[in-house]
Each structure stands twice: as structure tokens, then as C-alpha cells.
Amino acid sequence: MQPNAPRKREAEFTLPIGYTDDEGRTHRVAVLRKMTGREEAILADKRNQRNGGKLVSELLASCILRLGEVEKPTVNTVEHLYSADRNFLLLRLRSMTFGAELQAGYSCNTCGDAVQLVEDLDGLPVRMLGEGESPEDITVQLEDGYTDKEGQVHTALTLRLPTGADETAVAAQMRQNASLGKNALLARCMKSLGDMPRHRLEALGPKILSELTLTDRRLIDNALNQAAPGVDLIREISCTGCGNVFKSTLDMTHFLSPG
Numbered sequence: 001m002q003p004n005a006p007r008k009r010e011a012e013f014t015l016p017i018g019y020t021d022d023e024g025r026t027h028r029v030a031v032l033r034k035m036t037g038r039e040e041a042i043l044a045d046k047r048n049q050r051n052g053g054k055l056v057s058e059l060l061a062s063c064i065l066r067l068g069e070v071e072k073p074t075v076n077t078v079e080h081l082y083s084a085d086r087n088f089l090l091l092r093l094r095s096m097t098f099g100a101e102l103q104a105g106y107s108c109n110t111c112g113d114a115v116q117l118v119e120d121l122d123g124l125p126v127r128m129l130g131e132g133e134s135p136e137d138i139t140v141q142l143e144d145g146y147t148d149k150e151g152q153v154h155t156a157l158t159l160r161l162p163t164g165a166d167e168t169a170v171a172a173q174m175r176q177n178a179s180l181g182k183n184a185l186l187a188r189c190m191k192s193l194g195d196m197p198r199h200r201l202e203a204l205g206p207k208i209l210s211e212l213t214l215t216d217r218r219l220i221d222n223a224l225n226q227a228a229p230g231v232d233l234i235r236e237i238s239c240t241g242c243g244n245v246f247k248s249t250l251d252m253t254h255f256l257s258p259g
């Protein structure tokens, strides 16, 4: 595309996972239109600003014209999309409206120098499920594990992939404290941990996550980043100051503004 060529007002994208309706049909092609003044109002709404999950649902529901055979999907439908699909759609919506170039800033973890660069949102790698493939649970073999009150150690963790409903449910905690918010999110997605009974898992919830060692929490992060479908938001940055190469999550500070 030429740098100044007009971008189309509407475009079609295939979701990394897709939306499965009540009848079991999966819809993977989304038609998006550019953001307008209506979405500016959604972004400016104080109620939405308090809840990041809700904001994304409102924004996407407003801009998705069609999702497979579903015309004008509702906010409720968008809440049921996997976070991987929602993030993918957000990135596409941003590049359609303001362009794919994103000003990003990182801080070197060795010398502390600021690294400024322009990211290409359309060039980020996307892991797509194959045709007819269903998303799989994420399994992680913890190193230290969780010790229950009988002293038994549980190390085999299974998580399902998070959805918009999960994002909305934990938004308040996320806003207050990103680490506690993440515990709440992972607790919602935890399907099994060793042979702990289901009701124990549910009763303990985020407490389990907060007691895991940072070694284990790193293992969970890596498993989610590597195994899950969707856009890979982990960037490898080279520091211009000291030459150090480090990893960081995509800086989205300027995500919803032009250039």
C-alpha cells in the first residue's frame, strides 16, 4: 500500500480462533468498519473507562458489521469472543482507522535507556487455528507447584483460554493492581490443578495463583504466549545504547491515537 493511499472504510479479516454460536457453528470472518465519531464517544464514556473489558466489547460491537453469518453482532456476542480474537480485531481496527504504524517506547532492562521505535501492527505474527480446529486448553507443568493444606504438592495446571467475559469480570481488580487482576483472570480460567477437587479450586481461586512462585508464574506466562492462538504481542527489542536484546510486551500507549 502507498503511504498516502486512502484506506478502505470496510475490510474483512479471518479471526485466529472464531466465534462458536449456540448451535455449534463457528464464525471466523469478521467485517470491520473504521472507527467514527460514535466510537470516539464510546472511548470517552466514563463508565467504559472504568472497565477495559467492557470498553473493548462496546467498541468492537459498534465496528463489527458482520461476523460470519451473524449480522451486527451484539455486545453480548463480542463478550463471548476469545481475548485472542478481540485483541486481533482491535489491532486491525486501529490500523484501518489510523494506519499500521504505532509509536512505541521501551526501557532497556540492562542500562535503562529509552528505546523509541515505530511498530508495524500489520506485521506482528499471528497464530491462526486451522480450518475446523478448536482451541485447546493450555497445560503447564509447574516446577514448584501449589502446596495444599494437607501438604500435597500439585504441579499439573490446565487453563482454558480467556474470553471477553473474563476481561470484564476482572477489570476492576486489573485497574487497581495489574498483578492481582491477572491472578483473578487466571483463576477464572483454571480448569484443573493436579488432582485437586473442583470445588476446592473454585473456593481458593486467586489465592492459589498468588501463592505460586515467580518461577511458576513465568512458566504460565510463557505457555500462554507460546501455545495460544492470536497475535504475538511479545516484541524483541535491541537497545541502541548498550546493544542488549530484551523482550517486552507491545507498547500500546498510543494505540488509539493517530500515527
Ligand SMILES: [Zn+2]
Binding pocket: 108, 109, 110, 111, 112, 113, 239, 240, 241, 242, 243, 244
Ligand atoms: Zn541498554
